[in-house]
Amino acid sequence: MPTPTALAADPRLLAALAAARADRAGALARLVELLRIPSVSTVPEHAPDVRAAAEWVAARMRAAGLTGVRIDDTPRHPVVYGERIVDVSMPTVLIYGHYDVQPVDPLDLWQTPPFEPTERDGALYARGSSDDKGQVMANLEAIAAWEATGGLPVNVKLVIEGEEEIGSPNLDAWMRAHAHELAADVALVSDTAILAPGTPSIVYALRGLCYVEIEVEGPRRDLHSGQYGGAVANPANALCHIVDQLLDQATGRIRIPGFYDRVRPIEPAERAELARAPFDLGAFGGATGDAGGWGDADYSIVERLGARPTLDVNGLVSGWTGAGAKTVLPAKALAKVSMRLVPDQDPDEIVALITDYVATIAPPHVEVTVRNLHGARPALADRDTAAIRAAAAAYEIGFGQAPYYMREGGSIPVVALMADVLGIDTVLMGFGLPDDNLHAPNERFVLDQYERGVDTAVAFHAALAAGGGEGDDPVAARR
Amino acid sequence: MPTPTALAADPRLLAALAAARADRAGALARLVELLRIPSVSTVPEHAPDVRAAAEWVAARMRAAGLTGVRIDDTPRHPVVYGERIVDVSMPTVLIYGHYDVQPVDPLDLWQTPPFEPTERDGALYARGSSDDKGQVMANLEAIAAWEATGGLPVNVKLVIEGEEEIGSPNLDAWMRAHAHELAADVALVSDTAILAPGTPSIVYALRGLCYVEIEVEGPRRDLHSGQYGGAVANPANALCHIVDQLLDQATGRIRIPGFYDRVRPIEPAERAELARAPFDLGAFGGATGDAGGWGDADYSIVERLGARPTLDVNGLVSGWTGAGAKTVLPAKALAKVSMRLVPDQDPDEIVALITDYVATIAPPHVEVTVRNLHGARPALADRDTAAIRAAAAAYEIGFGQAPYYMREGGSIPVVALMADVLGIDTVLMGFGLPDDNLHAPNERFVLDQYERGVDTAVAFHAALAAGGGEGDDPVAARR
Numbered sequence: 040m041p042t043p044t045a046l047a048a049d050p051r052l053l054a055a056l057a058a059a060r061a062d063r064a065g066a067l068a069r070l071v072e073l074l075r076i077p078s079v080s081t082v083p084e085h086a087p088d089v090r091a092a093a094e095w096v097a098a099r100m101r102a103a104g105l106t107g108v109r110i111d112d113t114p115r116h117p118v119v120y121g122e123r124i125v126d127v128s129m130p131t132v133l134i135y136g137h138y139d140v141q142p143v144d145p146l147d148l149w150q151t152p153p154f155e156p157t158e159r160d161g162a163l164y165a166r167g168s169s170d171d172k173g174q175v176m177a178n179l180e181a182i183a184a185w186e187a188t189g190g191l192p193v194n195v196k197l198v199i200e201g202e203e204e205i206g207s208p209n210l211d212a213w214m215r216a217h218a219h220e221l222a223a224d225v226a227l228v229s230d231t232a233i234l235a236p237g238t239p240s241i242v243y244a245l246r247g248l249c250y251v252e253i254e255v256e257g258p259r260r261d262l263h264s265g266q267y268g269g270a271v272a273n274p275a276n277a278l279c280h281i282v283d284q285l286l287d288q289a290t291g292r293i294r295i296p297g298f299y300d301r302v303r304p305i306e307p308a309e310r311a312e313l314a315r316a317p318f319d320l321g322a323f324g325g326a327t328g329d330a331g332g333w334g335d336a337d338y339s340i341v342e343r344l345g346a347r348p349t350l351d352v353n354g355l356v357s358g359w360t361g362a363g364a365k366t367v368l369p370a371k372a373l374a375k376v377s378m379r380l381v382p383d384q385d386p387d388e389i390v391a392l393i394t395d396y397v398a399t400i401a402p403p404h405v406e407v408t409v410r411n412l413h414g415a416r417p418a419l420a421d422r423d424t425a426a427i428r429a430a431a432a433a434y435e436i437g438f439g440q441a442p443y444y445m446r447e448g449g450s451i452p453v454v455a456l457m458a459d460v461l462g463i464d465t466v467l468m469g470f471g472l473p474d475d476n477l478h479a480p481n482e483r484f485v486l487d488q489y490e491r492g493v494d495t496a497v498a499f500h501a502a503l504a505a506g507g508g509e510g511d512d513p514v515a516a517r518r
Numbered sequence: 519m520p521t522p523t524a525l526a527a528d529p530r531l532l533a534a535l536a537a538a539r540a541d542r543a544g545a546l547a548r549l550v551e552l553l554r555i556p557s558v559s560t561v562p563e564h565a566p567d568v569r570a571a572a573e574w575v576a577a578r579m580r581a582a583g584l585t586g587v588r589i590d591d592t593p594r595h596p597v598v599y600g601e602r603i604v605d606v607s608m609p610t611v612l613i614y615g616h617y618d619v620q621p622v623d624p625l626d627l628w629q630t631p632p633f634e635p636t637e638r639d640g641a642l643y644a645r646g647s648s649d650d651k652g653q654v655m656a657n658l659e660a661i662a663a664w665e666a667t668g669g670l671p672v673n674v675k676l677v678i679e680g681e682e683e684i685g686s687p688n689l690d691a692w693m694r695a696h697a698h699e700l701a702a703d704v705a706l707v708s709d710t711a712i713l714a715p716g717t718p719s720i721v722y723a724l725r726g727l728c729y730v731e732i733e734v735e736g737p738r739r740d741l742h743s744g745q746y747g748g749a750v751a752n753p754a755n756a757l758c759h760i761v762d763q764l765l766d767q768a769t770g771r772i773r774i775p776g777f778y779d780r781v782r783p784i785e786p787a788e789r790a791e792l793a794r795a796p797f798d799l800g801a802f803g804g805a806t807g808d809a810g811g812w813g814d815a816d817y818s819i820v821e822r823l824g825a826r827p828t829l830d831v832n833g834l835v836s837g838w839t840g841a842g843a844k845t846v847l848p849a850k851a852l853a854k855v856s857m858r859l860v861p862d863q864d865p866d867e868i869v870a871l872i873t874d875y876v877a878t879i880a881p882p883h884v885e886v887t888v889r890n891l892h893g894a895r896p897a898l899a900d901r902d903t904a905a906i907r908a909a910a911a912a913y914e915i916g917f918g919q920a921p922y923y924m925r926e927g928g929s930i931p932v933v934a935l936m937a938d939v940l941g942i943d944t945v946l947m948g949f950g951l952p953d954d955n956l957h958a959p960n961e962r963f964v965l966d967q968y969e970r971g972v973d974t975a976v977a978f979h980a981a982l983a984a985g986g987g988e989g990d991d992p993v994a995a996r997r
Contacts, residue, residue, distance in 0.1 A: 081842045142844060148739065205842055232745075246744060250843045259807040260627065263957040265725060265928025266711075267805070268828035268858050269770070270819045272812035275831035275853075280767045282758035288881035291748070326746070328738040333751035333883040340749045349747035352754035352836065353846050359833035359854060363560045363684055364729045364891045365621060366856055366929075367832050367957055374758075375838060377845055379747050402767035404812040412843045449744025450845075478742040478846055 047436050051189045052501040056436075059184035059493050066180045066493060067163070067486070069099065073138070073172050074156040074165040080116055080139035080205045089201050092138045093117045096175070096199050103179050104186030105197065111217075113209035116201030120217075123182065124194045130503050131194040132426075133223035133463065135453055136175035136230065137203030140167035141478045148480035161486055168484035169475035174229035175199055177470055177489060181496030192504035196223055200453075203230075206250070206413030207452055214460045225426040226457045227499065229492070231447050231469030235319050236485065239434035239442040239495075241427060242467035244345065247380035247417035248450035249389040250353075253281060253397060255372045256406040261358070262368040271368060272404035275357040278372040281407065284400045285376065285393070286350045291334035291343075293350045293378070295396045301383045303419075305338075305346045313341045316443045322474050345446030349379040375412075379448060386414025415452030420464055429502035430468045436502075437495025468499060526915050530668045531980040535915075538663035538972050545659045545972060546642070546965070548578065552617070552651050553635040553644040559595055559618035559684045568680050571617045572596045575654070575678050582658050583665030584676065590696075592688035595680030599696075602661065603673045609982050610673040611905075612702035612942065614932050615654035615709065616682035619646035620957045627959035640965055647963035648954035653708035654678055656949055656968060660975030671983035675702055679932075682709075685729070685892030686931055693939045704905040705936045706978065708971070710926050710948030714798050715964065718913035718921040718974075720906060721946035723824065726859035726896035727929035728868040729832075732760060732876060734851045735885040740837070741847040750847060751883035754836040757851040760886065763879045764855065764872070765829045770813035770822075772829045772857070774875045780862045782898075784817075784825050792820050795922045801953050824925030828858040854891075858927060865893025894931030899943055908981035909947045915981075916974025947978060 046052065059066070078092035079085040093110050096119045100108045105121035116139060124131075143153040143166050151157040156165035163173070178197075185191040198221070200210055214221065234240045257274035258267070286293055293299070305313075318341050324330025332340040338347050353376065358369030378389060394409040401407040420427070422444060434442040447467065454465045470492030476482045525531065538545070557571035558564040572589050575598045579587045584600035595618060603610075622632040622645050630636040635644035642652070657676075664670040677700070679689055693700065713719045736753035737746070765772055772778070784792075797820050803809025811819040817826050832855065837848030857868060873888040880886040899906070901923060913921040926946065933944045949971030955961045 081840070081844065142838075142840065145740070248744070248845070250845070257807075258805065260805070260955070260960075261624075261958045262805060263928065264828070264830045264832060264856055265727075265858055265926075266952065266956060267823065268830045268856075268927060269822040269826055270802075270811045270813045271806045271808065272767075273830045275834050276761065276765055276829075277767060278834070279758040279761035279831065279853075282755065283762035286755055288751075288756060288759045323749075326737065326739070326741060327750045328736075329750065329883055331883070332749045334749050343748040344746065347748055349743070350755075351743045351747045351752045351847050352758065352851075353743060353844060353848070354838035355754050355757070355834045355836040355851060356839035357831065357834040359621075360835035360839075360852075361560070361621065364854065364856070365560065365832060365957065366727070366729070368830050369832070372831075372834060373839075374754075375843065377743060377747075377843070379744055404808055404810070447744075448747060449742065473745065476739070477745060478844065479740045481739075 046432055046498070046502055046505060049501055051192060052498060054188040055184045055497045056494055058187045059180060059497055063490060066176070070163065070173055070176045070489065071156045073176065074168055075154055077154045078139050078201065079142050080202055081142055089116045089139055093119050093201055096138050099179055100197060103183035105182065111213060113213055115209055118201070118210065118213050119199040120197065122196040123191055125191050129193050131196065131223040132503060133196045133198065133221060133226045134178050135226055135228045136178065136199045137171050137201065138175060138199050139201040139204050141170070141204050145480060150481055162483040163486060164481055164483045166482050168482055169471040170477045170482065171203065171230045173484035173489055174470050174492065177492035178229055178496045180493045181500070184497050185500060191500055193500050196221060210453065211456055214456060218460055221461055223461065223463055226463050226465040228451060228454065228465050228467050229469055230451055231467050232471035232473050232475065233469055234317060234443055234445065236472060236487065237438060237440060238317055239438045239440055240445040241430055241442045242445050242447040242469060243420045243422050244446040245418040245451050245454055246345070246448055247384060247386055248377060248413070248415040249380060249386040250377040250412040250414065251390065251393060252410040252412055253278065253374045253376055254408045254410065255281070256370065258368065258370050261370050264366040264368040267368050272402065273368055274405050275369050275372040277402050277405045278357065278374055280402055281397055281400055282352060282374050282376070293348065295392050297392050298389065301385065302348060303382045305342060310342065312444065314339060316341065316445060319473065326474055344448045346381060348381050348384060351377055353377050379450065380417045382417045382419045384417060386416060390414065415450045416455040418454040424464060425506055426464065426466045426503060429499055430466045432502040433468070433495045433498035436498040437491045468495065470495070525911055525981055525984060528980055530671065531977060533667040534663045534976045535973055537666045538659060538976055542969060545655065549642065549652055549655045549968065550635045552655065553647055554633055556633045557618050557680065558621050559681055560621055568595045568618055572598050572680055575617050578658055579676060582662035584661065590692060592692055594688055597680070597689070597692050598678045599676065601675040602670055604670050608672050610675065610702040611982060612675045612677065612700060612705045613657050614705055614707045615657065615678045616650050616680065617654060617678050618680040618683050620649070620683050624959060629960055641962040642965060643960055643962045645961050647961055648950040649956045649961065650682065650709045652963035652968055653949050653971065656971035657708055657975045659972045660979065663976050664979060670979060672979050675700060689932065690935055693935060697939055700940055702940065702942055705942050705944040707930060707933065707944050707946050708948055709930055710946050711950035711952050711954065712948060713796060713922055713924065715951060715966065716917060716919060717796055718917045718919055719924040720909055720921045721926040721948060722899045722901050722923050723925040724897040724930050724933055725824070725927055726863060726865055727856060727894040728859060728865040729856040729891040729893065730869065730872060731889040731891055732757065732853045732855055733887045733889065734760065735849065737847065737849050740849050743845040743847040746847050751881065752847055753884050754848050754851040756881050756884045757836065757853055759881055760876055760879055761831060761853050761855070772827065774871050776871050777868065780864065781827060782861045784821060789821065791923065793818060795820065795924060798952065805953055823927045825860055827860050827863060830856055832856050858929065859896045861896045861898045863896060865895060869893065894929045895934040897933040903943060904985055905943065905945045905982060908978055909945045911981040912947065912974045912978035915977040916970045947974065949974065
């Protein structure tokens with residue numbers, strides 16, 4: 040296996056990188072085009088836009104040199120597939136991404152409209168710019184650069200779906216139906232952030248997710264709080280009682296019995312490594328307004344964010360939510376509650392635990408329902424593989440810096456899915472930054488990250504073709 | 519003082535009653551006209567409709583025979599004033615009502631549109647039909663009946679405001695500015711319900727109100743719950759923690775220190791009287807779905823509804839409230855919380871108590887603000903007055919049945935205001951029914967109640983002119 044330095048001298052790679060660098064303006068224009076399409080997968084009114092984004096991605100795949108490009112319908116939003124099989128004896132990488140985006144509200148907090156991509160201070164502001172259209176495009180531009188020069192040195196298969204932000208409800212069935220066609224040596228997903236500008240990192244662990252709705256129903260209809268207050272159980276009060284029992288505010292510990300039973304302890308070597316990583320406390324404090332950090336004091340902020348489970352209310356709604364006062368005793372109250380999971384927690388088991396617990400703490404005189412919205416299993420990857428080493432070498436070429444190894448707090452359910460259905464590991468080679476405002480107003484993608492991301496993706500194919508890099512991963516080496 | 523039987527033989531009263539009964543269809547048509555105007559005072563977009571309702575009421579006052587009718591602007595919605603001064607030596611009654619209405623959402627739960635009054639099963643369904651346009655119109659129709667026959671036997675002054683449903687923010691100043699002009703012997707308010715069809719009741723006590731917003735602010739913007747969850751205090755979780763500490767779900771007792779200090783105990787004689795009143799447990803169970811009743815087991819349901827204070831969440835909102843899942847860690851969370859107060863609790867004191875208490879229970883890492891939206895003092899009227907006896911006699915004529923004496927759970931802040939500013943007591947002579955769906959979808963006014971209400975209002979003037987009735991109020995007699 041060549042060192043990153045040797046790899047960087049490979050003339051085929053140099054040609055592909057030169058092609059990519061010669062077309063920065065084109066790559067930016069194409070990303071802007073895709074970002075203009077409001078492909079919000081959770082909002083039914085946007086279904087035609089989601090479709091339009093799928094068609095745009097398919098067209099771009101064809102233009103980049105992929106073959107067999109098609110749009111596969113599912114019960115909701117389609118999957119776009121394309122491939123380039125150069126030589127079956129070469130390694131095959133399955134590249135996964137998603138062209139759907141999060142909703143945009145609260146819209147009034149956006150400085151520029153979410154679907155009018157705007158360049159400001161070296162970044163492109165638009166919904167989906169970092170999550171995940173920009174990262175999908177970095178990979179597509181890299182393929183185009185290879186195809187425009189010597190041709191790809193590996194086989195690629197691309198799966199770009201439109202339901203990631205709603206929990207990929209149809210991807211499992213689609214992937215099982217096409218498992219034979221999707222056979223690959225490794226999966227590559229670019230849907231994460233690196234530690235900081237100039238400080239690349241490889242994510243080797245993802246949190247899982249268990250997302251539920253807790254609904255409390257009381258009177259048959261909204262009542263006048265003067266006429267009925269005092270003799271009718273209030274569902275909103277009851278909901279607050281239930282939610283408050285889920286989490287100890289003071290310690291940050293989750294109070295659902297059995298919740299921590301399967302949580303794998305963080306090994307001392309890993310804790311030491313996580314402690315060495317250059318965590319940007321300033322950026323964290325800037326985003327949160329609370330650099331001190333909240334939560335379980337037995338763990339560092341980095342550990343709390345990546346290696347420990349959570350419980351967060353994502354939404355509350357009941358009764359009168361407009362301006363001013365309305366004296367309503369509401370008929371029902373709803374909380375959206377999600378738990379981030381870590382190995383070896385299982386989302387189905389966690390749903391059962393919270394459902395049972397809520398039943399025991401629910402006050403009388405109200406009806407309480409726990410609905411499972413979606414779940415994802417946590418993932419912890421083997422770091423000692425050719426693909427991980429290839430990603431490390433690629434980052435070193437793209438960013439001029441060897442990567443750190445990190446856990447990611449978010450959930451990418453497809454990683455567990457591809458392990459289950461296709462039996463392959465995933466390399467998480469992200470190009471975002473921690474303050475890209477994912478799922479929030481003013482989402483952005485820093486343009487330098489886009490350019491370095493294209494270069495890194497170009498280099499990844501060369502490194503994988505060369506059998507991976509040498510690696511520099513002491514924790515993996517010890518395993 | 520004549521007995522109700524003697525009063526009922528008064529030829530002037532008989533003529534006025536006959537005039538009212540001859541024009542039932544006209545009275546209904548006029549009410550329908552007023553109900554078509556969507557005078558929702560809390561929604562800024564409806565300000566022109568509120569104005570239109572004021573103009574409609576002023577025109578109707580003039581047509582009914584009132585003089586000096588005018589629309590007085592306030593910083594928000596106008597007050598309509600009119601009077602008929604027959605003879606300064608006669609008793610003068612100040613009639614208060616409101617032409618504004620509650621918001622209509624959730625709109626999809628209305629069987630017919632809220633501003634298209636629809637007759638169904640003997641009732642008129644429309645927002646404001648019972649609260650308070652129908653009851654205002656009953657009084658206006660009564661005045662018109664007197665003026666169409668022998669002329670009113672008392673002096674009347676009418677104050678019909680447009681801000682009752684938003685807490686009458688400008689009525690205090692308006693009333694103080696016009697206190698001299700508003701001088702009267704007694705006030706009459708028809709904005710309450712009687713016990714049941716055919717079972718009239720006089721309300722001698724009202725609960726007060728303290729309505730606050732509790733806002734919890736955390737991170738500077740909505741965050742991705744995967745990226746930040748576990749190390750950032752969640753304002754929605756924190757809000758649930760705070761709200762849950764306000765009320766003991768199991769006992770129905772409010773946990774704010776000092777909250778009960780000024781609550782006047784209910785005397786044994788009054789408890790016995792309240793226990794004898796024919797409370798319609800079936801209607802209560804029908805509306806609430808829980809005939810067993812929730813709350814403080816030391817008190818009967820009737821006592822809990824009228825004579826004991828409450829704490830209810832009227833609204834909750836935070837983060838993602840649409841369909842499906844969004845993994846947001848919200849920047850803020852808001853609860854609207856109101857407390858119904860009983861004598862001798864004071865809303866300003868209660869605001870201070872809850873504000874102090876919330877500060878002590880608020881978890882760290884979040885900012886908590888308690889905002890006072892509005893308050894109203896509770897009222898407990900002297901029952902041994904000529905005006906109360908006149909109302910009792912009037913009910914006996916209008917409904918053929920002597921009234922019960924009841925406490926009302928709602929708040930009518932104007933009662934305390936008129937006592938303070940004008941130094942007069944208020945007679946609460948309501949014509950609604952407990953299941954009129956006030957502040958809820960499908961509000962209605964039973965047409966028989968409207969007709970009997972008109973007759974009762976007609977009779978009230980005759981009874982007041984005659985010096986009140988004999989009364990039949992054992993608790994008052996003992997005082």
